[in-house]
Amino acid sequence: MIDLTTLGAILLMALVTYLTRIGGYFFLRNRSLSPRTSAMMEAAPGCVLISVIAPYFVAKNPADLLALALTLAAATRFSLLPTVIIGVVSAALLRHFMG
Amino acid sequence: MMNTVQAAAAEQVLPIRPRSEFWRGALDGMPVLLGVVPFALVLGTQAAHKGLSALEVPLMTGLNFAGGSEFAAIALWTSPPHILLIAAITFLVNSRHLLMGAALAPFLQHLPRRKVFAALFLMCDESWALAFADAKRRARQGVRTPFSLPYYLGISSGLYLAWICFTTMGAMLGPVLGNVESYGFHMAFPAVFLVLMRGMWQGMCAALPWLMSLIAAATTYVLLPGAWYVPAGTLAGLTTAYFMAGKK
Numbered sequence: 001m002i003d004l005t006t007l008g009a010i011l012l013m014a015l016v017t018y019l020t021r022i023g024g025y026f027f028l029r030n031r032s033l034s035p036r037t038s039a040m041m042e043a044a045p046g047c048v049l050i051s052v053i054a055p056y057f058v059a060k061n062p063a064d065l066l067a068l069a070l071t072l073a074a075a076t077r078f079s080l081l082p083t084v085i086i087g088v089v090s091a092a093l094l095r096h097f098m099g
Numbered sequence: 100m101m102n103t104v105q106a107a108a109a110e111q112v113l114p115i116r117p118r119s120e121f122w123r124g125a126l127d128g129m130p131v132l133l134g135v136v137p138f139a140l141v142l143g144t145q146a147a148h149k150g151l152s153a154l155e156v157p158l159m160t161g162l163n164f165a166g167g168s169e170f171a172a173i174a175l176w177t178s179p180p181h182i183l184l185i186a187a188i189t190f191l192v193n194s195r196h197l198l199m200g201a202a203l204a205p206f207l208q209h210l211p212r213r214k215v216f217a218a219l220f221l222m223c224d225e226s227w228a229l230a231f232a233d234a235k236r237r238a239r240q241g242v243r244t245p246f247s248l249p250y251y252l253g254i255s256s257g258l259y260l261a262w263i264c265f266t267t268m269g270a271m272l273g274p275v276l277g278n279v280e281s282y283g284f285h286m287a288f289p290a291v292f293l294v295l296m297r298g299m300w301q302g303m304c305a306a307l308p309w310l311m312s313l314i315a316a317a318t319t320y321v322l323l324p325g326a327w328y329v330p331a332g333t334l335a336g337l338t339t340a341y342f343m344a345g346k347k
Binding site (some may be wrong): 057 | 159170174196199203216285292294305312315328337
């Protein structure tokens with residue numbers, strides 16, 4: 001039920017995350033960060049997330065690109081669940097009808 | 100702001116007033132907790148599709164307890180996983196905790212270190228934001244130790260339990276849904292990520308690094324095999340943020 005490599009990945013993730021949680025309290029509390037460092041830290045999560053999904057933006061299948069556009073539009077106005085449903089259903093339908 | 104109003108409203112409506120600070124936190128955290136449930140279910144389902152078992156999922160979500168990094172890790176998950184890539188991505192997604200912890204530090208000075216280290220394990224965006232706002236409010240009211248540890252624990256322990264329970268539930272539902280969902284299921288990842296990013300949205304200008312990340316990552320993805328597009332895209336975005344901050 002628990003794979004060793006998976007366990008290793010999970011433990012390392014947990015360690016890294018815990019270090020980010022205590023690191024600010026421990027190392028940065030009496031220090032002021034440069035505006036550049038804080039700007040980078042503020043931008044970082046969004047940069048990683050958009051990079052991870054970048055392949056969807058250059059999909060070869062026009063149906064997938066259209067579904068992504070619909071998902072993007074949905075994400076600007078709806079909460080998580082409707083957005084996921086719109087994304088998944090539109091991708092399934094568009095693939096079915098556009099091939 | 101909203102939480103003062105909500106807490107005040109709750110106190111008027113409920114016949115039993117939340118006596119302890121812990122329950123005040125648990126009550127304030129409730130709306131956030133409800134919002135977290137769908138994310139947890141989707142994450143568990145996605146993790147199951149990548150081959151993680153219903154034991155491995157709570158292990159990850161219980162030890163790591165940082166949703167953004169878990170979605171990123173699962174999106175990049177291969178069998179076997181690239182451990183170093185996943186650790187690096189985890190660090191980048193969670194590096195904001197460093198700023199959050201630093202901002203909270205002045206409020207934690209009255210607490211013994213071992214309590215702080217245990218409490219920080221549960222620090223996430225939501226519990227931090229609520230407890231930090233609460234501490235600042237109480238400081239304005241002249242409370243001498245404005246940060247309320249039980250209030251913070253009330254928020255975060257509820258979120259922690261919900262996160263583990265509902266990701267596990269998602270992991271158990273995932274294989275059941277396996278045959279029903281046909282092709283469109285891959286679109287769940289961009290859907291989740293785009294909703295997460297909308298939550299971080301701070302205007303067009305602040306989103307410029309994201310655009311550079313997208314361009315660089317997409318280009319790298321087309322040109323190079325493997326998962327290099329993630330570090331390449333991230334680096335492009337961080338470089339943009341670095342130079343934009345220098346201009347001000």
